[in-house]
Amino acid sequence: MSSYLVGQVRPSQLLWTYGPGALIDLPNLSVLTMGLDRWNPDRCPPIEEARLLAAVRRVLGPQVERLRMPPFLREDGVDPMSAEGKIGVPVRPFPRWLRCVKCGLLAEYDSGLFDIKANPYRPEQTHFVHSNCEKGKNADAVPARFLLACRNGHLDDFPWHWFVHGGPSECKGTLRFFERGASLQTENLWVKCDTCDAARSLVHAFGREAQDNLPACRGRHPHLNQYEECGEDPRTILLGATNGWFPITLSVLAIPLERDQLGQLILDGWEYFSDAESAEEIKVIVKTLVKSGSLPGIDKWDHRDIWKAVEDRKEGRSGTTVISEGDIKDPEWDVLTSDDPPTDWPHFLSSKTETPEGYRDRLASVLLLERLREVNALIGYTRVEAPEESTDPDERPPMADLSRNKPDWIPASEVHGEGIFIRFDENAVAEWEKQKAVQARSQKLEAGHRGWRNARGLDPDEGYPGIRYAMLHTFAHLLIRELALECGYNAASIRERIYAKSDSESPMAGVLLYTAAADSDGTLGGLVELGKPENLGRLIEQALDRATVCSSDPLCSEHNPGVDRSLHSAACHACTFVAETSCERGNRYLDRALLVKTFEVSDTAFFAGNGGSNG
Incomplete structure (x- = not known):
């Protein structure tokens, strides 16, 4: 044809x-x-x-x-x-x-x-x-x-x-x-x-x-x-x-891995520079990149300085030569929580702001991301059954191939936007996790997790993200719903990225809410404005107030995940769920009782005594 x-x-x-x-x-x-x-x-x-x-x-x-x-x-x-x-x-x-x-x-x-x-x-x-x-x-x-x-x-x-x-x-x-x-x-x-x-x-x-x-x-x-x-x-x-x-994708936030801007540009565009043998070749390459717009910011540098940076990288004198094989989120956490975060990079522009008054015993810091880039890559797909959250191939349906032979390239997309990063106080989170009532709530959610995985023939002892993740995840959902009402963005264009780890050596407790849309919806500036302390404190208080009572209560607040083998407790479409394109876990591992007092539970709220009707 x-x-x-x-x-x-x-x-x-x-x-x-x-x-x-x-x-x-x-x-x-x-x-x-x-x-x-x-x-x-x-x-x-x-x-x-x-x-x-x-x-x-x-x-x-x-x-x-x-x-x-x-x-x-x-x-x-x-x-x-x-x-x-x-x-x-x-x-x-x-x-x-x-x-x-x-x-x-x-x-x-x-x-x-x-x-x-x-x-x-x-x-x-x-x-x-x-x-x-x-x-x-x-x-x-x-x-x-x-x-x-x-x-x-x-x-x-x-x-x-x-x-x-x-x-x-x-x-x-x-x-x-x-x-x-x-x-x-x-x-x-x-x-x-x-x-x-x-x-x-x-x-x-x-x-x-x-x-x-x-x-x-x-x-x-x-x-x-x-x-x-x-x-x-x-x-x-x-x-x-x-x-x-069902697509299987990987995504990262474009963050600086080098100490200087030129070094970061060389790292980002190493495929273009790796075969260069002289400064004159670099000059031609830079002209091509500027014309195509493939490496924004490279035109600010002289071709001789670029050639010197390329030589340093080839000879191993640059700061970062190997990309870490660790968790994708670890390097992002390091940059987002840095004492001196990047403030003027081509794809990453941030500024510190004050933590909202009334929440300083629970939230450690807030970072406004005025410019960020998210890059997504498609690596395979499944049919009939959606891939599970685990990256273990044994715990998901077989991933079908995108090409006959092993691919030498894969499709990807990049989207630009803005965001708010909220870091929780590690001591407050750790003390909250130790409470007996919180641990009992965790056991109830884990019972639903085990039943859910048993029903699908998966190892019930694997994959539970922990009660810390469920609390941070629920907070992100409540704030997404509140932001969508105020900032003018389409609710589905606000996404979340949860940083949760109870490791004693490198713990993480934070949420990143950002707009990353393929069109102009995501670069309007409204989200950063709402991240300022006078606005963010009010939004958190409103979100917690709305979460105390759900229109589906008492059914919602009394939901037991262990009975119906589900992956959420006090959560539903009326109070907590968001668009699945916004959620990194498909509206799973959610429980508003971990944040506020509900009809059924009053002793597991992380924000008990902070603002709203919990004050």
């Missing part, structure tokens, strides 16, 4: 929603994003972030050389027939089976029964038609909305012939899709063979009956054009279902 535009999505959506192996349900047809080996990396601008690249290499291997943005058209109004107009991500029609909306004919798109009507100037109007439909010429043909998927990440067309005939059959008659009854429930959706009159309702493709009516998984990866052995039972999913593709 010839190549032409069939639709548009945001580049960031190719990480979170429509990455390799995912289905894109366009207005008139459905397509599948192909693997990275089919992408043109020359059209994908590189992103420099050394810490994230090191983290990706630990998962995918040392052959990963670059992080790259998905390709995108730089200008509107480009001729779609030109080379520039064909920039994009390769896709293919999927599922292969189409249904005529008038006669119900069900067949593959390449069977010769359907034709594609392309419109390069209005790509959203591209669609398939049943040219010889007996009920109307050029009747629209739409994708058959049933697919097969399995836990190993495989995806396949629904086996229509097998399903209708109850297994392998020599009958190759044409199939018809039709409806019986007034509703569109699955028991009213039928498929019939025109030749042998065999018919079956799609209700038999779901639930316990599905194992008897569906073939074994063929191990198909349509985005890679390959098959592999698979022992999982396939299950029927609907086109557009949220369990069809």
